[in-house]
Amino acid sequence: xxxxxxxxxxxxxxxxxxxxxxxxxxxxxxxxxxxxxxxxxxxxxxxxxxxxxxxxxxxxxxxxxxxxxxxxxxxxxxxxxxxxxxxxxxxxxxxxxxxxxxxxxxxxxxxxxxxxxxxxxxxxxxxxxxxxxxxxxxxxxxxxxxxxxxxxxxxxxxxxxxxxxxxxxxxxxxxxxxxxxxxxxxxxxxxxxxxxxxxxxxxxxxxxxxxxxxxxxxxxxxxxxxxxxxxxxxxxxxxxxxxxxxxxxxxxxxxxxxxxxxxxxxxxxxxxxxxxxxxxxxxxxxxxxxxxxxxxxxxxxxxxxxxxxxxxxxxxxxxxxxxxxxxxxxxxxxxxxxxxxxx
Amino acid sequence: xxxxxxxxxxxxxxxxxxxxxxxxxxxxxxxxxxxxxxxxxxxxxxxxxxxxxxxxxxxxxxxxxxxxxxxxxxxxxxxxxxxxxxxxxxxxxxxxxxxxxxxxxxxxxxxxxxxxxxxxxxxxxxxxxxxxxxxxxxxxxxxxxxxxxxxxxxxxxxxxxxxxxxxxxxxxxxxxxxxxxxxxxxxxxxxxxxxxxxxxxxxxxxxxxxxxxxxxxxxxxxxxxxxxxxxxxxxxxxxxxxxxxxxxxxxxxxxxxxxxxxxxxxxxxxxxxxxxxxxxxxxxxxxxxxxxxxxxxxxxxxxxxxxxxxxxxxxxxxxxxxxxxxxxxxxxxxxxxxxxxxxxxxxxxxxxxxxxxxxxxxxxxxxxxxxxxxxxxxxxxxxxxxxxxxxxxxxxxxxxxxxxxxxxxxxxxxxxxxxxxxxxxxxxxxxxxxxxxxxxxxxxxxxxxxxxxxxxxxxxxxxxxxxxxxxxxxxxxxxxxxxxxxxxxxxxxxxxxxxxxxxxxxxxxxxxxxx
Numbered sequence: 102x103x104x105x106x107x108x109x110x111x112x113x114x115x116x117x118x119x120x121x122x123x124x125x126x127x128x129x130x131x132x133x134x135x136x137x138x139x140x141x142x143x144x145x146x147x148x149x150x151x152x153x154x155x156x157x158x159x160x161x162x163x164x165x166x167x168x169x170x171x172x173x174x175x176x177x178x179x180x181x182x183x184x185x186x187x188x189x190x191x192x193x194x195x196x197x198x199x200x201x202x203x204x205x206x207x208x209x210x211x212x213x214x215x216x217x218x219x220x221x222x223x224x225x226x227x228x229x230x231x232x233x234x235x236x237x238x239x240x241x242x243x244x245x246x247x248x249x250x251x252x253x254x255x256x257x258x259x260x261x262x263x264x265x266x267x268x269x270x271x272x273x274x275x276x277x278x279x280x281x282x283x284x285x286x287x288x289x290x291x292x293x294x295x296x297x298x299x300x301x302x303x304x305x306x307x308x309x310x311x312x313x314x315x316x317x318x319x320x321x322x323x324x325x326x327x328x329x330x331x332x333x334x335x336x337x338x339x340x341x342x343x344x345x346x347x348x349x350x351x352x353x354x355x356x357x358x359x360x361x362x363x364x365x366x367x368x369x370x371x372x373x374x375x376x377x378x379x380x381x382x383x384x385x386x387x388x389x390x391x392x393x394x395x396x397x398x399x400x401x402x403x404x405x406x407x408x409x410x411x412x413x414x415x416x417x418x419x420x421x422x423x424x425x426x427x428x429x430x431x432x433x434x435x436x437x438x439x440x441x442x443x444x
Numbered sequence: 445x446x447x448x449x450x451x452x453x454x455x456x457x458x459x460x461x462x463x464x465x466x467x468x469x470x471x472x473x474x475x476x477x478x479x480x481x482x483x484x485x486x487x488x489x490x491x492x493x494x495x496x497x498x499x500x501x502x503x504x505x506x507x508x509x510x511x512x513x514x515x516x517x518x519x520x521x522x523x524x525x526x527x528x529x530x531x532x533x534x535x536x537x538x539x540x541x542x543x544x545x546x547x548x549x550x551x552x553x554x555x556x557x558x559x560x561x562x563x564x565x566x567x568x569x570x571x572x573x574x575x576x577x578x579x580x581x582x583x584x585x586x587x588x589x590x591x592x593x594x595x596x597x598x599x600x601x602x603x604x605x606x607x608x609x610x611x612x613x614x615x616x617x618x619x620x621x622x623x624x625x626x627x628x629x630x631x632x633x634x635x636x637x638x639x640x641x642x643x644x645x646x647x648x649x650x651x652x653x654x655x656x657x658x659x660x661x662x663x664x665x666x667x668x669x670x671x672x673x674x675x676x677x678x679x680x681x682x683x684x685x686x687x688x689x690x691x692x693x694x695x696x697x698x699x700x701x702x703x704x705x706x707x708x709x710x711x712x713x714x715x716x717x718x719x720x721x722x723x724x725x726x727x728x729x730x731x732x733x734x735x736x737x738x739x740x741x742x743x744x745x746x747x748x749x750x751x752x753x754x755x756x757x758x759x760x761x762x763x764x765x766x767x768x769x770x771x772x773x774x775x776x777x778x779x780x781x782x783x784x785x786x787x788x789x790x791x792x793x794x795x796x797x798x799x800x801x802x803x804x805x806x807x808x809x810x811x812x813x814x815x816x817x818x819x820x821x822x823x824x825x826x827x828x829x830x831x832x833x834x835x836x837x838x839x840x841x842x843x844x845x846x847x848x849x850x851x852x853x854x855x856x857x858x859x860x861x862x863x864x865x866x867x868x869x870x871x872x873x874x875x876x877x878x879x880x881x882x883x884x885x886x887x888x889x890x891x892x893x894x895x896x897x898x899x900x901x902x903x904x905x906x907x908x909x910x911x912x913x914x915x916x917x918x919x920x921x922x923x924x925x926x927x928x929x930x931x932x933x934x935x936x937x938x939x940x941x942x943x944x945x946x947x948x949x950x951x952x953x954x955x956x957x958x959x
Contacts, residue, residue, distance in 0.1 A: 163595060
């Protein structure tokens with residue numbers, strides 16, 4: 102077991118050094134860090150109450166929630182009670198998110214955190230809340246607009262790079278020739294849009310490669326499946342698909358398997374079905390974000406913000422979390438690490 | 445001596461064959477018993493293993509079932525006492541949940557509203573994508589037990605019961621549940637290793653390990669069904685798969701490396717989980733085999749002792765038989781000798797008695813009884829056609845009664861002796877019989893038959909001469925066997941008739957009585 106873990110860690114380190122961006126800035130030995138401990142900061146209060154809202158009810162944010170729960174548990178061990186709400190709509194909606202935030206602003210929350218559904222819509226709302234005296238932070242994979250007054254962000258700070266690295270892997274696999282379609286998640290969701298932006302930019306570097314289509318699945322596997330079927334029907338010479346969120350690669354892989362086509366799929370995140378498709382060679386590579394650490398660090402930063410601390414020595418304005426590209430040979434270990442499953 | 449040797453050899457051979465047969469029987473029975481003992485041991489191991497494993501699995505299964513029942517009961521009791529005050533705000537609801545967790549020592553107790561919002565002691569969160577059971581229809585008011593796979597590999601048990609008639613913040617509370625980490629459950633129930641050779645596990649129907657603990661040779665993260673594929677035949681593995689997927693208890697033997705372990709599995713009620721017990725094939729087998737070997741060793745000793753006893757017994761039996769047969773044979777020999785002696789003696793006496801019976805004591809010629817015996821033999825020869833040359837001479841002494849009456853019986857006896865002597869001297873090759881007081885018969889065969897007429901003529905001449913000298917006068921008649929005769933009696937009758945004719949002639953010739 103230990104040997105396997107060390108092997109995986111070395112493998113991931115090597116892959117990260119080759120393609121990584123976060124690796125230059127953070128030290129890690131795994132795609133996900135479950136063994137986290139609170140830093141040395143001493144909270145000023147013994148009870149904090151937070152409100153968090155995110156894009157959509159989805160397993161990806163359940164993974165983030167586990168990091169939040171672990172941090173809450175560790176604070177409790179230190180005698181600090183943290184209560185929180187962790188809410189999302191069943192469908193991504195910036196309007197719904199804005200309503201939730203405004204309602205939360207009326208509550209007795211020490212900090213309001215948001216995974217921005219649409220930076221154009223939500224950033225002004227956050228500014229509004231800040232002006233009303235609320236302490237607001239962003240977290241997860243989507244930050245607000247760069248001029249937003251929110252206090253800090255914890256999460257993926259390199260979505261463009263993630264999209265670019267995934268696409269680079271795809272281009273290399275296709276020997277820098279071919280037609281590529283891009284699946285995106287929610288329209289306006291910064292993380293999804295940024296990854297798509299990184300994908301377009303990468304493909305644009307190669308003269309023999311072309312983006313033939315772009316579609317949004319609204320974070321729905323079923324939509325991703327249908328959209329991919331349309332791609333496959335429309336583009337007989339389709340060579341690859343770049344998937345920018347967690348639902349994209351699952352739906353895309355289902356459609357490609359069904360059609361029996363030889364299409365290279367690269368995508369994001371750690372959905373179990375996607376990992377199994379990676380193991381089975383249907384998906385070429387996946388970018389796995391450290392959701393657990395996102396959740397864990399979100400609570401740590403929220404406590405400090407609640408205590409009136411500002412970004413600086415205690416925490417950065419943007420806490421970066423890692424994304425690691427994993428390939429077929431890593432899939433078994435990732436399935437074991439994330440889901441405790443070995444087929 | 446030859447008969448005695450044969451008898452002795454037969455007895456010895458019988459004893460040896462008997463000993464060999466019984467020895468073979470004892471040996472065969474011993475071998476069968478040893479083989480039977482090994483087979484019985486294997487059966488016993490299987491039975492004991494099954495019983496032992498079933499008992500172990502059932503016990504823990506019951507503990508889990510009791511735990512589920514207990515948690516269900518606790519949740520029901522908690523929801524019976526929830527008050528309006530508890531439902532006034534998120535804080536009051538969390539306080540209620542916290543009290544319930546403390547009261548029943550629950551890791552996580554939560555309520556879920558109609559929008560799948562989960563209210564726990566410290567948080568409120570969306571449960572739709574985390575808890576599969578929220579997607580299930582719980583309208584049948586049954587306890588739902590499900591497995592929650594958490595990011596990071598841990599697995600939890602969720603025991604949920606439906607709620608009715610309780611609302612919070614204008615929304616109906618539809619479910620409450622407790623969540624238990626399988627690892628904690630496994631620790632509480634002492635899963636994993638019972639001893640060095642017994643392991644407990646809890647698996648999903650698809651073979652996934654629920655308790656993240658090693659299960660015998662299987663790593664904690666191994667799928668049991670996948671891992672056992674190479675340890676079973678295709679049919680056995682398919683059966684195991686079928687049992688796991690359909691919640692059927694069973695047992696199978698896994699072969700890995702040099703060991704053969706017994707896997708017993710029993711479904712946990714209403715959960716879709718399979719309680720598994722793995723026991724090293726050698727554990728029970730070794731213990732039972734030890735007992736069996738000891739019994740076998742003792743049995744072998746018994747058989748050896750019985751064999752030795754039989755050898756001694758047959759040796760003694762052989763010696764005794766030999767002794768008895770020798771004694772018997774000696775006795776038989778003695779008895780036989782005595783019998784022979786007695787027989788010889790009897791034969792001698794019989795001969796003597798026979799001689800007495802066949803001999804006329806007065807004259808010394810053969811008696812009437814001897815004549816009758818001889819006549820039977822001759823009759824048989826006539827009947828058989830073996831006799832053709834035979835003549836009968838019937839002689840009657842004249843004047844015997846007169847001598848007895850006048851001179852005395854002594855003179856009469858002497859007269860009879862003289863008459864017998866005359867016939868014997870004349871017919872030297874023929875038997876002479878005295879068949880009545882003064883009646884004689886001579887059976888002429890061979891040379892006397894050939895000379896019958898001269899001999900008769902000579903007799904008659906001598907008789908006629910004796911008339912004048914008052915010597916022995918015998919009236920004689922002779923007849924020959926003819927083809928018409930069936931018996932000697934037929935010849936006798938003709939001779940007797942001729943004797944009377946002659947008697948008349950002699951009387952006319954003046955035959956007198958001797959004075």
